[in-house]
Amino acid sequence: MITMEDIIREGHPALRQRAKKVEIPISQDVKDLGQEMMTFLVNSQDPELSEKYDLRAGVGLAAPQIDQGLRIAAVHIPDEYEDDSPIFSDVLINPIIKRQSVKKAALPTGEGCLSVDREVPGYVARSKRITIEYTDLNNQVQKVKLNDYSAVVVQHEIDHLNGIMFYDHINEEDPFYLDSDTELLE
Numbered sequence: 001m002i003t004m005e006d007i008i009r010e011g012h013p014a015l016r017q018r019a020k021k022v023e024i025p026i027s028q029d030v031k032d033l034g035q036e037m038m039t040f041l042v043n044s045q046d047p048e049l050s051e052k053y054d055l056r057a058g059v060g061l062a063a064p065q066i067d068q069g070l071r072i073a074a075v076h077i078p079d080e081y082e083d084d085s086p087i088f089s090d091v092l093i094n095p096i097i098k099r100q101s102v103k104k105a106a107l108p109t110g111e112g113c114l115s116v117d118r119e120v121p122g123y124v125a126r127s128k129r130i131t132i133e134y135t136d137l138n139n140q141v142q143k144v145k146l147n148d149y150s151a152v153v154v155q156h157e158i159d160h161l162n163g164i165m166f167y168d169h170i171n172e173e174d175p176f177y178l179d180s181d182t183e184l185l186e
């Protein structure tokens with residue numbers, strides 16, 4: 001199983017590389033990897049298991065973070081009220097952002113990253129609405145519209161596939177600078 005030891009940290013060159021497209025139909029190895037990444041997220045959000053295995057809670061994980069230079073990202077976003085029906089949960093193979101709103105959104109708390117062992121304060125403005133296309137673990141092409149928090153998380157993961165870290169988006173002069181077209185999500 002994936003634990004924190006498997007997650008590479010900033011400074012590791014693999015986090016700054018562009019991940020390679022996955023061959024379709026996906027191999028059994030890729031399917032296993034995707035499932036392991038999803039299991040990590042589910043475990044990391046479970047009070048007992050995260051404690052037992054010392055996992056930092058995560059809502060997303062990109063393959064480059066476990067030193068696998070492949071365009072695979074797992075996303076598991078729980079519904080704050082309905083634990084067993086997440087807002088969005090899937091393993092994205094070769095995800096593409098097909099459409100994105102001009103309107104931006106940022107988390108008021110800023111962002112963090114399992115590969116970054118420090119706080120980096122500041123707003124990360126991202127598209128408020130996106131339409132993504134990807135292949136899932138059953139080789140089915142999915143086209144999904146996401147907004148707000150789900151859209152933020154998926155953009156954070158797709159950034160990892162392109163060697164981009166969340167703090168690359170933070171305004172250096174004024175980390176809490178907000179464009180007029182950027183909404184803080186509550």
Ligand SMILES: OCN(O)CCCc1ccccc1
Binds near residue numbers: 112114115152156160
């Ligand atoms: O790459 C995923 N990972 O580092 C876990 C954190 C995910 C995440 C946290 C805050 C806002 C968007 C996404």
Ligand code: NI
Binds near residue numbers: 112115156
């Ligand atoms: Ni991250």
